[in-house]
Amino acid sequence: MNNGIVYLVGAGPGDPSLITLRGVECLKKAEVVIYDYLANEQLLSHAPESAVRIYAGKIGGRHNQGQDEINNLLVEKGRAGKVVVRLKGGDPFVFGRGGEECEALREAGIPFEVVPGVTAAVGASAYSGIPLTHRDITASVAFVTGQEGKGKNESNIDWDRLSLGGGTVVFYMGITTLRHNMQRMIEHGRSPETPVALVRWATTDCQQVLVGTLADIADRADESGFKPPAITIVGEVVSLREKLKWFDKRSLCGKKIVVTRAAEQAGEFSAKLATRGATVLECPTIRLVEPESWQLLDLAIRELSGYDWLVLTSGNAVRYFFQRLDMLGLDARALGSCRICAVGPKTADEIRSHGIKPDLVPNDYKAEGVIDEFSRLDMHNNRVLFPRADKARDIIPRELKRMGAHVDSPVAYRNIFPDRLPPETLFALEKRSVDCITFTSSSTVQNLAAMLGEELLHDMLKGVAVASIGPITSKSCRDLGLRVDIEPKSHTLDALAEALEAHFG
Numbered sequence: 464m465n466n467g468i469v470y471l472v473g474a475g476p477g478d479p480s481l482i483t484l485r486g487v488e489c490l491k492k493a494e495v496v497i498y499d500y501l502a503n504e505q506l507l508s509h510a511p512e513s514a515v516r517i518y519a520g521k522i523g524g525r526h527n528q529g530q531d532e533i534n535n536l537l538v539e540k541g542r543a544g545k546v547v548v549r550l551k552g553g554d555p556f557v558f559g560r561g562g563e564e565c566e567a568l569r570e571a572g573i574p575f576e577v578v579p580g581v582t583a584a585v586g587a588s589a590y591s592g593i594p595l596t597h598r599d600i601t602a603s604v605a606f607v608t609g610q611e612g613k614g615k616n617e618s619n620i621d622w623d624r625l626s627l628g629g630g631t632v633v634f635y636m637g638i639t640t641l642r643h644n645m646q647r648m649i650e651h652g653r654s655p656e657t658p659v660a661l662v663r664w665a666t667t668d669c670q671q672v673l674v675g676t677l678a679d680i681a682d683r684a685d686e687s688g689f690k691p692p693a694i695t696i697v698g699e700v701v702s703l704r705e706k707l708k709w710f711d712k713r714s715l716c717g718k719k720i721v722v723t724r725a726a727e728q729a730g731e732f733s734a735k736l737a738t739r740g741a742t743v744l745e746c747p748t749i750r751l752v753e754p755e756s757w758q759l760l761d762l763a764i765r766e767l768s769g770y771d772w773l774v775l776t777s778g779n780a781v782r783y784f785f786q787r788l789d790m791l792g793l794d795a796r797a798l799g800s801c802r803i804c805a806v807g808p809k810t811a812d813e814i815r816s817h818g819i820k821p822d823l824v825p826n827d828y829k830a831e832g833v834i835d836e837f838s839r840l841d842m843h844n845n846r847v848l849f850p851r852a853d854k855a856r857d858i859i860p861r862e863l864k865r866m867g868a869h870v871d872s873p874v875a876y877r878n879i880f881p882d883r884l885p886p887e888t889l890f891a892l893e894k895r896s897v898d899c900i901t902f903t904s905s906s907t908v909q910n911l912a913a914m915l916g917e918e919l920l921h922d923m924l925k926g927v928a929v930a931s932i933g934p935i936t937s938k939s940c941r942d943l944g945l946r947v948d949i950e951p952k953s954h955t956l957d958a959l960a961e962a963l964e965a966h967f968g
């Protein structure tokens with residue numbers, strides 16, 4: 464039986480989180496993905512690695528020819544029994560030629576489904592703070608192609624109604640024909656003073672908004688070199704933007720920030736910065752790998768209930784420790800009455816996710832804080848297990864031993880250098896377009912220096928604000944000759960994000 468089917472999926476306007484759940488579902492089962500210039504490439508990560516990815520922008524030379532070839536490709540893949548996702552910018556049925564693609568599939572007898580998407584006008588409206596309708600201003604909105612009138616004497620557009628009706632008008636593909644279309648609206652009776660907004664790369668980090676009037680927007684666009692892809696919103700509603708804009712008002716909007724962390728853990732911090740409007744460039748300087756031998760940790764785990772304390776000083780230590788416990792066929796019950804100390808609230812949360820409440824979390828979230836808490840207890844003859852990174856400082860075992868405790872500190876994971884830095888991050892640093900670099904542990908800055916060499920490090924970070932999570936990381940920065948511009952009072956990722964906000968706000 465032939466199971467071939469084609470899903471025409473709207474990718475949304477740009478922000479990759481604006482695709483629908485249904486769209487993601489289709490991508491997850493795709494065997495072939497045929498995607499457009501305007502569909503955000505990040506969405507391809509939803510498709511299985513084995514899926515064939517075909518960029519439709521490369522198919523054919525001229526636009527029309529290209530469309531026939533795309534139609535043929537959809538039919539061919541569907542006939543071959545493939546699950547095909549045709550991923551299209553915005554909505555497939557709004558100026559997307561999705562109708563033509565469905566007609567071709569229908570004719571060939573290939574089943575298809577259409578998944579709607581947030582069309583550019585709607586995305587641009589939301590992210591520029593311009594409601595397309597408003598009870599007190601206008602009750603209608605029209606989506607119009609800006610290309611229609613080009614080179615034609617006859618127009619299918621009813622310019623009289625569009626101009627005199629008073630409704631909001633949104634032009635797609637209308638930047639090269641901007642002057643012509645604005646002129647046309649004035650000729651057909653819309654006031655030259657009507658506000659107009661151009662929104663380019665709407666809903667993405669690169670979103671640009673230019674505001675003017677029917678009379679002057681074309682000049683303004685020429686002066687600022689405004690380029691496609693953009694939509695043009697015409698109508699009184701545009702004036703609401705001053706009051707309602709939010710996307711380009713966020714505290715870190717327009718800031719380019721390099722996040723240096725282990726690749727496995729960059730996501731959470733990056734997301735915190737991105738929701739504040741920053742463009743985040745990830746720059747993993749640490750790769751976490753297993754210890755060279757599990758022998759010592761395994762030995763400790765087998766005698767776990769004989770320990771009085773388990774001390775965990777990072778989320779990584781928690782993850783590697785519990786993974787190993789699991790590998791040995793054990794679970795949290797193996798801890799018996801052993802008490803647990805977490806270095807800070809994040810590590811504590813990670814421990815709670817294994818169904819265990821930490822007994823001790825110091826107020827000062829670092830090794831010194833842990834020591835401070837233990838110094839209030841009688842640690843004499845206590846047995847302490849401290850699973851740690853290979854390059855961890857030895858203050859905890861040293862000080863606990865001084866208090867009379869017996870400490871085992873097996874290596875639970877190692878920090879090694881990644882093979883290389885991501886090219887887009889290096890490129891941005893070389894171009895001097897970066898505003899800030901963040902270091903969240905000593906090894907992040909030490910590894911970066913080792914990978915680049917100190918001279919290149921200094922050169923690349925000229926004019927870039929350095930943010931460090933706390934005094935120990937700051938000291939490592941200073942030891943390498945870097946000036947620290949931002950350091951939060953409490954040493955958490957949330958506090959670091961807030962300190963960045965305060966610095967740039």
Ligand code: SAH
Pocket residue numbers: 476477501551552553554555556557558559581582583584587634635636637662663664665666691692693694
């Ligand atoms: N099917 C798409 C439109 C395709 S036509 C949709 O529903 O959005 C291509 C035009 O859409 C571009 O020329 C531009 O006018 C507009 N467009 C698409 N994505 C855009 C974006 N992120 N920002 C501004 N305009 C966009």
